[in-house]
Amino acid sequence: MKQLTIISFLIALLVAAVICSVCIGAVPISGRELLAIVIHRFGGDALGFEPQQEAIFWIIRLPRVLLGVLVGASLAVAGASMQGLFRNPLADPGLIGVSAGASLFAVIMIVLEVKVFTALSGLIGFYALSVFAFAGAVITTLIVYRLSKTGGKAVIATMLLAGIAINALAGALTGLLTYAATDAQLRSIVFWGLGSLGGASWESVAAVAPFVLLPMIALPRLSKALNALALGESEATYLGVNVKALKRQVVVWATMAVGASVAVAGTIGFIGLVIPHLLRLFAGADHKLILPASALLGAAVLTASDLLSRTVVAPSELPIGIITAMLGTPFFLWILIKEKRRMSV
């Protein structure tokens, strides 16, 4: 069966990306050593690896790779469902202000170093930034959603326009704050704005996991309704879909997933846009396949990008957003040109 083949292939791809990613780095771990480390964890003998390798694997590499998997999966699933909701294959969670809102709030936090927040930092450690960024994502999306409501209905075209406006506003405010920032703050803003999995730890994985896993379970349940929505809002209603509830659910789950991802890893572009698009070329349009497949491919691509980001200029690191955009843009343009040719034939 086609669906099964695609899913199995993507699972294999993800597993390969994860294994490469945990093995490659400043301290290389071979496949046999990796196996020995895992066996040791489950009660086997501590043979065939250096203790340093074990520490690096458990404390540094694995949480980072898992965070990459979670963030990649959530960005891609949110992107795919947003494209379904907006009935536009070029939509992106960024469109409704999730990323811009999170960025703005993070930058506020970094630049103003407000006393309240520094006090908060004491309480919840370095999560304050993430929590605040997440709040920013949710608030912006709420504003956009509210603005798009006319007569109790969220109008998709208005949502898009409101999203663009709010994005511009948030961008301007972020710019203003950047202008006022000190050099040290500027560096941290830039790094955050381009995304990085450098802050990964078991704590951050645990913090982000529920916000990613819940949407990952909830969104594929909306596959049928999202498919029907491709026919148009009226047509979906004729087929028994509660379009109003569908819109609300997709916005809530996508914001949750993307907000959490941006909060821990900064803004990472192009995954949400390119991954679902790429899959549709091979796997068709059915959300029942596209949503889980996007999660798998998004996770694999982000894991691989992170591997690149920390190895190409080792021992230094490139922000991961640079990698995804640099690889994503040419690829995306290639798709556009290809589509244009196909349409003109």
Next chain:
Amino acid sequence: MIQVSHLSYCIGQKQLLADVSFEAQAGAFTAIVGANGAGKSTLLKILCRDYPLQQGNVYFHGKPLHSFSNMEMAKIRAVLSQQQQVSLPFVCEELVMMGRYPHFNGHPTKTDHEIVAFAMRQADVAHLQGRVYQTLSGGEQQRVQLARVLAQITDRREIIVPQMPIGTPKYLFLDEPITGLDLLHQYHTLDLVRQLAQKGYCVVAVLHDLNLAAQYADHLIMLKKGRVIAAGSPQQVMTCENIHRVFGVEVNLMQHPELGCPFIVNVRSRQAVCHS
């Protein structure tokens, strides 16, 4: 059966429908005709619940239109709209399967697949099943949508014995279903719709071609500026006077050689002589 009584509808100051009353029988093909902007689509959209019920009442089989849930409606009523853009690259078979969505949870059953295949044969699109919808011509797209709509309200018994009268009320609404189709498929579609009506479906269609409306429909409703000018059999409704009143055109009427229904022959000199 659909009962519409004293239906009025305004958008802002503009009155789109004024005191419209009629009945559309189960087992009959009712066609709504009229000039552009007469309120035909508005009327259909109210019946489809796209537009709210502002004034007047609509009953489906004795039950108020808005007492049905979306899901209850979806199982007994299908709508073929004019606008048929699909935003994602679905394959035709997947698209027709969407018609079965109200009937299954999770995965489609064997029956759903059988009904999809049947509906695609009925709409003459079985050969397109593996094609991507967006790559089809306009007319083909329209027939695929017709197949989807048929799949939505066909049940298993109808595949086994196509001619058998249906037991429960079912409604089929079509907004200009033949615009954009070639001659063969215009006839084919209307034949199909007529057969459904004969099996007991309550069919309501907005049609532009008066001759085809007269040939296929059992009941005509003629609208002008949101009001019903005439309603009844094609013989009663299609008169020179009514056509002139509604469309502002002088015509000659003849009798269809086989069907006996009125048939319009246009008058080029604009000095019509009425033979009806």
